[in-house]
Amino acid sequence: MPELLWLLLPVAAASGWYVARCEYRRRTQPVNESGSIPQEYIKGLNYLLNEQPDKAVDTFLRVVELDRDTLELHLALGSLFRKRGEVDRAIRIHQRLLEEKGIPDSLYRYTLLELAKDYMSAGLLDRAENLCLELVDSQPGHIKALTVLYEVYQQEKDWFRAIDIARKLATGQRELNYQTDIAHFYCELADAALLQNELANASRFLDKALNEDHHCGRAYLQQAAIAQRSAQWQQAIDSYQTLASAAPYLLGEVVTEMEQCYRSLNAQAKMLDFLAGIVPENQNTDLLLARTALIQHQQGRVAARDFLSTQLKTIPSLKGIKALAELGGDDTPTEHNQLIAAAVANIIKDKPLYHCEHCGFASRVMHWNCPSCKCWGNVKPIREFRWGASI
Numbered sequence: 001m002p003e004l005l006w007l008l009l010p011v012a013a014a015s016g017w018y019v020a021r022c023e024y025r026r027r028t029q030p031v032n033e034s035g036s037i038p039q040e041y042i043k044g045l046n047y048l049l050n051e052q053p054d055k056a057v058d059t060f061l062r063v064v065e066l067d068r069d070t071l072e073l074h075l076a077l078g079s080l081f082r083k084r085g086e087v088d089r090a091i092r093i094h095q096r097l098l099e100e101k102g103i104p105d106s107l108y109r110y111t112l113l114e115l116a117k118d119y120m121s122a123g124l125l126d127r128a129e130n131l132c133l134e135l136v137d138s139q140p141g142h143i144k145a146l147t148v149l150y151e152v153y154q155q156e157k158d159w160f161r162a163i164d165i166a167r168k169l170a171t172g173q174r175e176l177n178y179q180t181d182i183a184h185f186y187c188e189l190a191d192a193a194l195l196q197n198e199l200a201n202a203s204r205f206l207d208k209a210l211n212e213d214h215h216c217g218r219a220y221l222q223q224a225a226i227a228q229r230s231a232q233w234q235q236a237i238d239s240y241q242t243l244a245s246a247a248p249y250l251l252g253e254v255v256t257e258m259e260q261c262y263r264s265l266n267a268q269a270k271m272l273d274f275l276a277g278i279v280p281e282n283q284n285t286d287l288l289l290a291r292t293a294l295i296q297h298q299q300g301r302v303a304a305r306d307f308l309s310t311q312l313k314t315i316p317s318l319k320g321i322k323a324l325a326e327l328g329g330d331d332t333p334t335e336h337n338q339l340i341a342a343a344v345a346n347i348i349k350d351k352p353l354y355h356c357e358h359c360g361f362a363s364r365v366m367h368w369n370c371p372s373c374k375c376w377g378n379v380k381p382i383r384e385f386r387w388g389a390s391i
């Protein structure tokens with residue numbers, strides 16, 4: 001039933017549009033040209049309502065031949081089919097419209113764009129690209145065509161072209177910010193260079209990323225990773241420290257790597273100072289647990305337990321409770337503590353660790369590009385300090 005309602009809405013709108021148009025023509029044109037609703041059109045609607053979409057498409061396309069005033073209606077139907085996932089039908093309609101002789105220029109370009117979107121939906125990226133390039137050639141600032149091209153190049157991982165289009169889109173839409181996207185595209189290029197072990201190239205791309213967006217935490221993480229590869233421990237620590245100001249929410253992701261750097265310099269105490277200096281609102285459970293582990297290493301288990309117990313009052317989390325249970329009581333961890341730790345571990349094992357601040361997509365792995373809304377840099381570690389929400 002909901003499926004039928006979804007179908008009926010645009011059909012009702014289309015019928016209303018057509019009747020209104022006929023009425024307008026009846027009033028403004030001679031009687032013999034007033035045009036009653038063509039039988040073919042009624043037949044097409046019936047096919048649509050009886051869930052025979054292919055017959056409906058055939059019939060509607062015949063209506064175009066009989067009545068050129070239905071071009072816009074066909075565009076609406078094409079768009080409807082694409083949104084319903086029936087891309088082949090949308091393509092048929094749009095291709096047929098483009099064959100119409102004497103179609104107004106604006107409608108021709110609009111149809112071309114719709115067909116490009118059909119091709120995108122069908123995964124025919126090269127065809128979508130060619131149509132959009134044709135549109136941009138004839139109208140360089142064609143924002144909608146550039147927007148489709150932007151998607152095409154991102155899907156193709158053609159980051160240089162994506163950067164080029166982002167800059168064009170930014171020129172045409174000054175109210176929108178493309179710097180975050182561009183910085184991530186340079187990070188993608190850096191990733192590809194790192195895979196080829198081209199460290200200098202990777203560093204060059206990261207400089208460009210940070211030049212575009214100096215809050216791009218991903219670029220600092222990659223810079224630190226490059227420094228660590230070359231055993232440049234202090235340089236890596238410098239990147240982590242910059243990250244602490246630019247994107248502190250990412251520090252929890254690299255606790256192990258940071259520890260390796262400080263350990264290699266035999267400077268674990270400095271890591272403790274660094275973590276202690278992070279302002280409370282930037283703290284997260286992973287950093288808290290790293291601090292606890294360092295305190296345990298330097299001052300013993302009881303000191304670590306007392307520290308964690310105090311901190312959990314302001315940064316409560318299930319992961320913290322589990323660590324507290326593992327640290328145990330005054331003597332040694334008891335069987336009860338181990339049971340609590342195991343029970344909490346069981347509760348948190350399937351909970352999402354990250355969520356997209358733009359669309360709410362939740363996941364247990366970090367994504368730089370949200371798989372749901374395709375935004376860049378909006379998936380972040382969950383850090384709501386509410387019982388049951390934070391882990």
Ligand SMILES: [Zn+2]
Nearest residue numbers: 356359370373
């Ligand atoms: Zn999202």
